[in-house]
Amino acid sequence: MVTPRKLPPPGAALQPSVPPSTWLLLIAAWAVVGAFTVFGAGWLGPSMTPVTAGIAFAALFVTILAASFGVVKEADHLAHALGEPYGTLILTLSIVLIEVVLIASVLLGPGDFPTIGRDSIFAVMMIIMNLVMGLCLIAGYGRNGHQGYNAQGTASYLSMVVLLASIALVLPKYLSGAGEFTTFQAIGITAVTAVVYAAFLGLQMRSHRKLYMEPAPGLDADLARHAVGLLPQPARTDTKFLVLRSALLIALILPIVLLAHHLAVVTDYGIAAAGAPTALGGVLIAIIVFTPESITAVKAAMNNEMQRAINLCLGAFVSTVGLTVPAVLVIGLVTGKQVIMGISNMETVLYIATVALGMLSFNGQKTSAVQGWMHLALFAIFGLLLFSP
Secondary structure, X not given: OOOOOOOOOOOOOOOOOOOHHHHHHHHHHHHHHHHHHHHHHHHOOOOOOHHHHHXXXXXXXHHHHHHHHHHHHHHHHHXXXXXXXXXXXXXXXXXXXXXXXXXXHHHOOOOOOOOHHHHHHHHHHHXXXXXXXXXXXXXXXXXXXXXXXXXHHHHHHHHHHHHHHHHXXXXXXXXXOOOOOOHHHHHHHHHHHHHHHHHHHHHHHOOOHHHHOOOOOOOOHHHHHHHHOOOOOXXXXXXXXXXXHHHHHHHHHHHHHHHHHHHHHHHHHHHHHHOOOOHHHHHHHHHHHHHHHHHHHHHHHHOOOHHHHHHHHHHHHHHXXXXXXXXXXXXXXXXXXXXOOOOOHHHHXXXXXXXXXXXXXXXXXXXXXXXXXXXXXXXXXXXXXXXXX
């Protein structure tokens, strides 16, 4: 996923100082890790009660979500310092790493959840492409009226969504009754998905980069982008800054990795105790991973940066399919765990409706709040059917 960023002025010095809030977040996250490392076996053991599970879930969910915000913030600092394509690559890999860790913790946990990868990816699609995109269209129109965007770049995102999601989520439904890939198919799908995504990312960051920038009618394209600060501008690479921010990024990712197993145990218990649908676990993962980026996308739309909002929303889902699907399939191949990727008939209808609505919403004209309400309506149907399939 590539998101043109507003960077510091050329030659601006990067400040290595870290705000107190970041240190407090780091201390709190590692304190929770320490508590669950020492007492987790007792809290989440056979004697776990609904009250204990509820308290543990709240502590784990809030900690992992807050750490995810911190990871995105530190990755953004590195993106500003290193410029493209390295900065975007760090941000994308950081977010997808969190998602893969959370999915793997459930897939390899004590329960049997072979559909967690599929459920997470489908939930990301419905949340990002309907809920968040709907909010962006409505909030952007409310603040700025009809907004322009780069139609060609947006169309390429939607093309990637159709290709990758159809292969990963729809195709396996028709290959076997259980919706699984065979070993040979899984290897081939992993290779094709990874290669296509890598090619798309490479072109997006280099020769096709202008297709994903804010349109500026009436001005020379390069001058217009300079005017709004969207071209990568050189900043002084401060070694101390890079080392500090990299260390903070790793220090905030590790608590997520270490707490993911405990969250999976509590989630399994809660879903079983409440009789909730197993797909709810995938929705929780999607919320944890993409809430920070979703908030950034809505803010971008309100700041009249609709192309940046599109890059964040559609780019997030393309990255999810392009990187998470190969990771989940590889985990299944290495561990021998069953991985079911095929979505149901009901989910297939929602998938087709989401893709079709996305294409109609971004058909080359300016955005409108009407489409935003339509996206929100489709997400509401998803929420309804999640609990009443």
